[in-house]
Amino acid sequence: MLNSPSQSQTVDFAKIREDFPILHRSVKGKPMVFLDSAASSQKPKAVIDVLNQYYENTNANVHRGVYQLSQEATDAFEAGRRKVQAFINARHEHEVIFVRGTTEGINLVASSFGRQFLQAGDEILISAMEHHSNIVPWQLIAGQTGASLRVIPVSDTGELDMEAFDSLLHERTKIVALTHVSNTMGTINPVKTIIGKAHQKGIPVLIDGAQAIPHMEIDVQELDADFYVFSGHKMLGPTGIGILYGKEKWLNQMPPYHGGGEMIKTVTFAETTYADLPHKFEAGTPDISGAIGLGAAIDYINAVGRDAIAAYEHQLLEYGTQKMLEIPGIRIIGTAENKASVISFLLEGTHPFDVGTILDQMGVAVRTGHHCTQPLMERFEIPGTVRASFALYNNFEDIDRLVEAVQKAATMLR
Amino acid sequence: MTINEIQDEIIDEFSFFGDWMEKYEYIIDLGKGLSLIDEQYKTDDYLIRGCQSRVWLRADAAPGGKVVFTADSDAVITKGIIALLMRVLSDQTATEVANADLYFIDKIGLKEHLSPTRSNGLLSMVKQMKLYGLALSTQAS
Numbered sequence: 001m002l003n004s005p006s007q008s009q010t011v012d013f014a015k016i017r018e019d020f021p022i023l024h025r026s027v028k029g030k031p032m033v034f035l036d037s038a039a040s041s042q043k044p045k046a047v048i049d050v051l052n053q054y055y056e057n058t059n060a061n062v063h064r065g066v067y068q069l070s071q072e073a074t075d076a077f078e079a080g081r082r083k084v085q086a087f088i089n090a091r092h093e094h095e096v097i098f099v100r101g102t103t104e105g106i107n108l109v110a111s112s113f114g115r116q117f118l119q120a121g122d123e124i125l126i127s128a129m130e131h132h133s134n135i136v137p138w139q140l141i142a143g144q145t146g147a148s149l150r151v152i153p154v155s156d157t158g159e160l161d162m163e164a165f166d167s168l169l170h171e172r173t174k175i176v177a178l179t180h181v182s183n184t185m186g187t188i189n190p191v192k193t194i195i196g197k198a199h200q201k202g203i204p205v206l207i208d209g210a211q212a213i214p215h216m217e218i219d220v221q222e223l224d225a226d227f228y229v230f231s232g233h234k235m236l237g238p239t240g241i242g243i244l245y246g247k248e249k250w251l252n253q254m255p256p257y258h259g260g261g262e263m264i265k266t267v268t269f270a271e272t273t274y275a276d277l278p279h280k281f282e283a284g285t286p287d288i289s290g291a292i293g294l295g296a297a298i299d300y301i302n303a304v305g306r307d308a309i310a311a312y313e314h315q316l317l318e319y320g321t322q323k324m325l326e327i328p329g330i331r332i333i334g335t336a337e338n339k340a341s342v343i344s345f346l347l348e349g350t351h352p353f354d355v356g357t358i359l360d361q362m363g364v365a366v367r368t369g370h371h372c373t374q375p376l377m378e379r380f381e382i383p384g385t386v387r388a389s390f391a392l393y394n395n396f397e398d399i400d401r402l403v404e405a406v407q408k409a410a411t412m413l414r
Numbered sequence: 415m416t417i418n419e420i421q422d423e424i425i426d427e428f429s430f431f432g433d434w435m436e437k438y439e440y441i442i443d444l445g446k447g448l449s450l451i452d453e454q455y456k457t458d459d460y461l462i463r464g465c466q467s468r469v470w471l472r473a474d475a476a477p478g479g480k481v482v483f484t485a486d487s488d489a490v491i492t493k494g495i496i497a498l499l500m501r502v503l504s505d506q507t508a509t510e511v512a513n514a515d516l517y518f519i520d521k522i523g524l525k526e527h528l529s530p531t532r533s534n535g536l537l538s539m540v541k542q543m544k545l546y547g548l549a550l551s552t553q554a555s
Contacts (some may be wrong), residue, residue, distance in 0.1 A: 028434070351466040353466040354442075354489050358438065384466065412435070
């Protein structure tokens with residue numbers, strides 16, 4: 001574990017790799033090259049140890065026991081919430097809602113905000129590069145309320161058409177829901193500008209931060225986002241825990257999403273009054289170990305330093321892009337100026353699935369397919385891509401192995 | 415040849431491959447062969463929805479209670495494995511298709527391609543072939 005200050009010059013990224021036990025294993029007799037962190041990141045030993053310690057020493061249900069163990073579990077759980085609050089610079093602790101992941105967070109907002117504020121004729125503005133989890137929840141609530149979905153188009157380089165955005169944003173728009181970073185192409189969207197423009201017209205904005213949070217500093221107050229949603233498992237934390245940040249003023253006006261324990265003040269058969277934030281949106285026993293593990297992941301990221309991580313990942317992206325483009329017949333999908341460490345590509349004359357299969361045989365783990373962005377694949381008229389995504393524990397040798405494997409796939413498949 | 419005789423023959427052929435590359439080069443060669451389905455049937459009606467590669471499958475009843483399969487895929491490795499499945503199951507009686515135990519896939523080290531997590535449409539295809547076999551054998555009796 002690192003204790004050094006967060007200066008990119010002082011971070012030894014070769015040492016960081018040692019903190020991730022899974023990277024020592026092999027696949028098909030070869031050292032594993034893991035290039036699918038955009039789907040789910042690996043976990044440092046510090047996070048794994050905290051999860052073990054929780055179950056060995058602290059496990060009890062939260063917020064109800066009078067006994068010491070439950071108090072300790074509650075303290076650790078709530079400490080996780082405060083770490084998240086500080087990490088994204090939320091104004092209030094109770095604006096941080098624990099959910100299962102980004103998908104649940106978006107569903108919560110679509111359902112609760114939608115039931116309260118949407119009616120027939122209203123519009124929900126999304127973009128053509130959204131993950132299915134930022135499309136389908138809005139389609140569901142649109143179907144129930146009579147609202148409709150409008151879509152900001154994407155350019156050939158994989159960037160939002162901002163002129164189209166300006167004209168699509170009008171008085172019928174009731175909410176804008178947009179990804180911060182494209183999971184398929186790595187495009188970093190100008191969300192601060194977009195939020196500013198929407199707010200000029202009094203329209204709230206939800207940002208899907210699943211792909212942004214592992215790679216850059218996020219300050220929800222500086223962005224002025226109304227909702228910011230992300231998953232723990234993509235940022236070195238455990239699976240099953242995620243965060244919905246929402247401004248107090250919106251969360252207070254929205255009805256609960258799930259009913260059950262934890263989220264009530266009083267219950268009679270005639271009427272129930274709801275608990276205050278954040279508990280109103282946290283029905284049932286939460287993912288206690290997940291919240292604590294997420295806190296440990298935040299500690300880890302802070303110790304390395306987010307600036308250092310961003311700078312290092314950018315080096316990987318630049319090196320990877322340059323090396324990949326040296327392979328004849330490579331087409332990169334997503335060539336935005338502002339990009340996170342994702343390279344989505346096609347190899348001319350081959351199917352992404354075939355390339356992925358050969359890469360797997362060579363111990364290189366990548367994602368192939370439509371990446372849950374079918375409308376985007378249609379936009380580019382392609383069946384899917386091969387996606388390599390890099391995290392702080394990857395190194396330049398991983399990229400060399402990727403390039404070597406893609407060259408082998410080209411020889412075998414063409 | 416019976417289904418099991420063909421399977422044993424394939425297992426025997428694959429035993430000569432020295433490493434994964436030789437094996438996949440063979441499968442890729444099979445996949446690069448002629449289309450295994452008439453182009454007019456490469457439509458949504460015959461499409462088996464896998465997550466990653468598309469697979470089209472058609473079954474026709476043939477004399478003697480037999481069933482003839484034709485199929486194709488847009489991914490060449492998937493298509494190569496389809497070619498092997500055709501060799502084993504096509505032109506066999508519907509009853510034998512419905513009751514076939516496809517052990518050769520495991521024996522030649524391609525089990526992962528028929529796992530539910532692979533989502534390449536092959537597992538759905540095998541299920542669909544057996545369903546066709548079942549349907550045609552019930553019709554016949």
